[in-house]
Amino acid sequence: MATRGRKTLRVLALIMFGYFMVTVYFYTRVMDKGREIRGSDDYSSILDYDEEKLDTKRTKVDRKLKGHSDNVFIEYNEQLYQNSKNREQPNTATKTRVDRFQGNPHEFKELEESSFDKKIRESAKRLEEKLRQKSDERNKTSFLVESGHVTRTHTTKYSIRQNMAESEETKTNDNSKKNVVDKFIRNPNITISTANYNFLEIFPGVYLYSSFFDSREEANFIRFILIGRTRDHARLSCSLQTNETGEVFESEMQFYQTCESHMKENSVYLCSCEIPDKYGRIQRVNLTSSENPNTFVSIDIVPDVKEPPFRYKLSTCVPPLFGDINILRLTEFIEFSLMLGSEHIYFYYNTKRDDIYQLLQYYSDLGVVTFFPWKLTMESHEIWYHGQSAAIWDCQYRNIHVSELVSFNDIDEFIVPKRTNTWNNMLPELNSVARRSLSENEVVAAFSFHSVFFDSNFRNNDPVINDEYGQLLTVNVTLRTSSVSKVRTKMIVYPERVFELGIHHLSKPMDDRFKSVLIPEDIALIHHYRDCDWNYGMNCDRIMKDNSMHRFKRDLLKRVRTSLFKFNRIEAGSSQADKGSRVP
Structure with missing residues (x-):
């Protein structure tokens, strides 16, 4: 009984092994045939392709280039390829490539290739060339000195659908701009302000070192560098008064605590008060505390540089x-x-x-x-x-x-x-x-x-x-x-x-x-x-x-x-x- 069972197991194992070998053989033949039909192309994997749509005379084929190891392969709809193959006569060509790892030339056998394949390949090559140019255009953001102000200039994102002539013209113009940007313009007339309060205690537990007018954002701010209690710091406000109408403007001070406080009793703060444009570049502001609103401290502001930078x-x-x-x-x-x-x-x-x-x-x-x-x-x-x-x-x-x-x-x-x-x-x-x-x-x-x-x-x-x-x-x-x-x-x-x-x-x-x-x-x-x-x-x-x-x-x-x-x-x-x- 035991001998008959072992024979049965051997027969089942041989059958399963034979089935496995037939499956591998069939799968290999089918995949090889598929590769012969589609052909083979290598593209540089250093390019990072986004999803793009390719326009042809017959239809729009959804296509994306996906990186894999050192090659980038083209994926497209198989049914559209078969329809195109049936409508057009195939052209034969011999394709030769050099193995990038061993450097030995390998000649491929003749493959049937329709004009649809050629269009796909030519489009991919054009895409590769354009994206190489796009990579050259990246990171050309810079600062231009114009009329005494710093103007931010950013290179326009290169469109993949632009033709080659437009791309070359854009590249030339950007290079000429870059030569202007890299030139450093010195202004020796800028003076260095040394004004500071050297940790003057303006309110109980609040020590002011310096204050600056900051016009870098769309709104103007006064920045105060001070030291205060890490917890339960004082609530302060900025107040301004116009000379013409006597109108009083108040702005609550926003406290920004340093990342370097390390749980100490006191911390450094960068405090900000927003100032309306109509007050211009103010040079003095009054500070009040919520603990004693009837008492104010007048603070001089270090003005920002109005002249062309830099010294x-x-x-x-x-x-x-x-x-x-x-x-x-x-x-x-x-x-x-x-x-x-x-x-x-x-x-x-x-x-x-x-x-x-x-x-x-x-x-x-x-x-x-x-x-x-x-x-x-x-x-x-x-x-x-x-x-x-x-x-x-x-x-x-x-x-x-x-x-x-x-x-x-x-x-x-x-x-x-x-x-x-x-x-x-x-x-x-x-x-x-x-x-x-x-x-x-x-x-x-x-x-x-x-x-x-x-x-x-x-x-x-x-x-x-x-x-x-x-x-x-x-x-x-x-x-x-x-x-x-x-x-x-x-x-x-x-x-x-x-x-x-x-x-x-x-x-x-x-x-x-x-x-x-x-x-x-x-x-x-x-x-x-x-x-x-x-x-x-x-x-x-x-x-x-x-x-x-x-x-x-x-x-x-x-x-x-x-x-x-x-x-x-x-x-x-x-x-x-x-x-x-x-x-x-």
């Missing part, structure tokens, strides 16, 4: 200086920032040391530094990182239409180009990355850079630099982490396209199409000279040698020495003058 191509904003500042390191930072291409550097001064103040004043007299007082009276545990967000916002809003681009970094950080020596020479590479990264309607608002730690505690068998170049931190410390930090990024931004800027990221642009672009590390890196931090996935055990700063060492040492020599002479002269004035 500077590139500037640098530095967070508040605090702690033990080394005067040699500060000089090295200023001189190297100027070497990289920064035309003006902004500092926020929060130290009682006279030598640091005098050094900043020395560079201020040269016209390359502006520094602001930063007397934040609250304790460090009451607000995040010395209120750094307020300094970032103040510097950003102060540079709208003053500097086209602004870098934000500490004095122990440098945005170092890897293929060029200056930021200006690096900009074409940054814009090229932006064009590849962004869609047609998107515009770059910030360039973000990876960072690496250059830790002086890293050790290897290299001898210590004892010559004159050993005075420079950037030359002496050459060991860094081999991995990059994608969290501790710093940025170069277009300030007019930003509403809120975080410490390490673009928090809120002025428009949804304004984006941040991450720059590859082979183009530029943040050199961060500090103790390595293991947080955020950083591996401080994996280090490597990096001598990329040595190409700057000769010029940098000369500049640092010259500046300190001149500064010491001025400081010595002023000290002797002070002593002489005290002689009876």
Whole structure:
């Protein structure tokens, strides 16, 4: 009985196997025949095809090109093809292609191909050519300087149904416009406002640093940078009165809290009051509090730039200086920032040391530094990182239409180009990355850079630099982490396209199409000279040698020495003058 059962199972297995083989054979023959009938074409998979409709003399055939591996195949209605085949005489042709992987030519056998097939292929080729041109036209959004105003100009989306002549004409015109756009126009008449309230307590628990008139949107706004309680902050209002009619206008202040509050007791706020156009570019506004509506505070407003921008191509904003500042390191930072291409550097001064103040004043007299007082009276545990967000916002809003681009970094950080020596020479590479990264309607608002730690505690068998170049931190410390930090990024931004800027990221642009672009590390890196931090996935055990700063060492040492020599002479002269004035 058991033997008969096993024989039955073997017979059933053989029958199933035979059925499977017949099915595979039949299916293979049918599919091969289908491929012979339809023919074969390769199209580049780098093209991203949308659904389009192809007009023929007989009918409209719905067609879309769908990417698959390295080929793009044409799908169309089989019944329409068969009808077309029956109506027209087939033409024979021998088709040859080169295998893209092995590079060997393969000759295909003669295939029957109707004129319908040829039209499909020719249309697909025309579509491919047009879309290649479309990809060249992408990301040409730019800013034109016209009549003293910034006018946004966007390349019209290329229509796939335009003929080739129209596309070439459009491409030529856009290229000619691009040559005009790329030209930077400098306006030296723009002045830098230094007005600030230095955290004046205007209401209980409300500390105002600065206020700006902002006309970037359709409506005008007054922006206030202040510090207040993180919870249950005060409710404030702006009030204006016309001189002609005495009409009083009130606007409730909208509070926007920084993303960098980190649950501290106090937070930095960017507050806004909307102002009607009929009041024009106001220079003063009254603030009132809901807790005491009968009391008002009159605030002066920093006006926005009415003249054609910009005074500077590139500037640098530095967070508040605090702690033990080394005067040699500060000089090295200023001189190297100027070497990289920064035309003006902004500092926020929060130290009682006279030598640091005098050094900043020395560079201020040269016209390359502006520094602001930063007397934040609250304790460090009451607000995040010395209120750094307020300094970032103040510097950003102060540079709208003053500097086209602004870098934000500490004095122990440098945005170092890897293929060029200056930021200006690096900009074409940054814009090229932006064009590849962004869609047609998107515009770059910030360039973000990876960072690496250059830790002086890293050790290897290299001898210590004892010559004159050993005075420079950037030359002496050459060991860094081999991995990059994608969290501790710093940025170069277009300030007019930003509403809120975080410490390490673009928090809120002025428009949804304004984006941040991450720059590859082979183009530029943040050199961060500090103790390595293991947080955020950083591996401080994996280090490597990096001598990329040595190409700057000769010029940098000369500049640092010259500046300190001149500064010491001025400081010595002023000290002797002070002593002489005290002689009876």
